[in-house]
Every structure is written in C-alpha cells, then in structure tokens.
Amino acid sequence: MSVVSVERRLDVLVACEYSGVVRDAFIRKGHNAVSCDLLPTDFFGPHIQGDVLQVLDRRWDLIIGHPPCQYLCRQASRWIDTPVKRILFKQACAFFLKLWNADCECVCLENPVPHLAAKKEIGDYSQIIQPWQFGHDYSKKTCLWLRGLDFLEPTEIVQLTYVTTKNGRRYTRGWYETPRNTKARSRTFPGIADAMADRWG
Numbered sequence: 001m002s003v004v005s006v007e008r009r010l011d012v013l014v015a016c017e018y019s020g021v022v023r024d025a026f027i028r029k030g031h032n033a034v035s036c037d038l039l040p041t042d043f044f045g046p047h048i049q050g051d052v053l054q055v056l057d058r059r060w061d062l063i064i065g066h067p068p069c070q071y072l073c074r075q076a077s078r079w080i081d082t083p084v085k086r087i088l089f090k091q092a093c094a095f096f097l098k099l100w101n102a103d104c105e106c107v108c109l110e111n112p113v114p115h116l117a118a119k120k121e122i123g124d125y126s127q128i129i130q131p132w133q134f135g136h137d138y139s140k141k142t143c144l145w146l147r148g149l150d151f152l153e154p155t156e157i158v159q160l161t162y163v164t165t166k167n168g169r170r171y172t173r174g175w176y177e178t179p180r181n182t183k184a185r186s187r188t189f190p191g192i193a194d195a196m197a198d199r200w201g
C-alpha cells in the first residue's frame with residue numbers, strides 16, 4: 001500500500017505585521033496568509049488594516065504575532081515609572097494575552113526579552129533565537145512564545161562582523177547600519193520568516 005501525503009494549505013494570520021515579511025514567506029510556500037496591522041502594508045499583498053482583535057476569532061490554522069514591545073521589553077522597565085505608564089504596561093500585557101489565548105491550535109508570539117514584571121504577567125517564552133542563526137549579520141535576542149509548534153532550528157549561522165567608530169566605540173555591523181527608526185528596527189528578518197514557513201508550513 002502506498003502512502004499518499006496530502007499537503008494542506010494553511011490559513012495563517014500574521015498579527016501586528018505591516019512589513020508582510022512573514023506573510024509573504026508563507027504565501028511563497030503555497031499557504032493562505034494574511035497580515036494585519038493598524039498600519040498599511042509596506043508591500044502589496046493580502047492585508048487587513050485595522051485592529052487584529054476584530055479578526056482573531058475567524059478560523060485560523062496558525063497565528064503568528066508581533067505585538068508591540070514598548071512596555072514589555074527589558075529596556076522599558078526603567079521608564080515604567082508613572083501611573084499612566086503602568087496602565088499602558090497592563091494594557092500591553094492584556095493585548096499580548098488576547099493573542100496568546102486566541103482560539104487556534106498553533107500560536108507563535110515574538111518579542112524581545114521581557115522584563116521581570118512583564119514575564120510574570122504574560123508568562124515565560126519558549127525559545128530565544130538570534131537573526132545570526134538565520135543568515136543575518138545581526139545580533140538581537142528574539143523570544144518566541146510557542147503553543148502547538150516545534151522550536152525553530154537555526155538555518156544558517158553567520159559570523160558577526162563589527163564596526164568601530166571614530167571615537168572607538170564598537171558595534172555589530174548589522175545594528176550600526178540599520179536606520180535608527182522604530183519601523184526599520186522592528187521589521188522581521190526574512191531569514192527568520194523563511195524558517196517559520198519551512199518549519200510550520
């Protein structure tokens with residue numbers, strides 16, 4: 001008896017993504033992927049511009065989310081120092097948990113390393129990955145919270161290169177050469193997106 005494997009097209013929601021990088025990696029693998037963000041998409045493709053919470057309860061096979069990290073990451077802990085910022089922190093945790101608790105069997109949320117108070121609220125991550133494990137000359141600890149999904153395996157280890165400035169400061173080249181704006185720095189690395197599509201698609 002021969003075994004016929006049938007590949008199934010997955011319905012993938014990429015939450016909080018304007019770049020379309022993860023969406024397009026899944027589309028290249030033949031899946032139905034749609035990104036959703038309050039912002040328009042950078043590249044033409046299936047995109048819902050609006051609040052992702054409004055589309056969470058559609059039937060998705062896989063949800064990959066990049067919720068805002070402004071109040072959750074380690075660097076933020078230093079300046080959550082007013083009652084208003086504490087409320088914003090609580091709201092960021094609640095948003096993260098709504099994505100995490102979506103009615104979907106497979107969920108991956110991605111964020112930088114959280115500070116202790118955030119970790120207490122949103123729970124511990126499953127895995128830490130680095131762009132240099134996926135073909136990029138860039139160091140940035142990236143945490144994945146995984147439900148119903150395997151760990152990502154490194155696909156291409158890159159030796160980091162460095163830049164020394166005139167005043168003697170040393171930076172990793174990838175970080176130094178990336179424009180200093182939030183949008184450029186929050187875009188998902190294509191090597192990581194391809195690894196997600198290979199592994200989970």
Ligand SMILES: C[S@@+](CC[C@H](N)C(=O)[O-])C[C@H]1O[C@@H](n2cnc3c(N)ncnc32)[C@H](O)[C@@H]1O
Pocket residue numbers: 015016017018019020021036037038039050051052053066067068069186187188
């Ligand atoms: C850290 S960025 C992630 C960017 C992503 N890695 C990419 O490559 O496009 C977080 C994103 O969450 C979006 N966002 C925040 N609240 C949202 C909501 N309620 N619904 C949809 N997107 C939201 C922001 O507009 C922002 O683009």
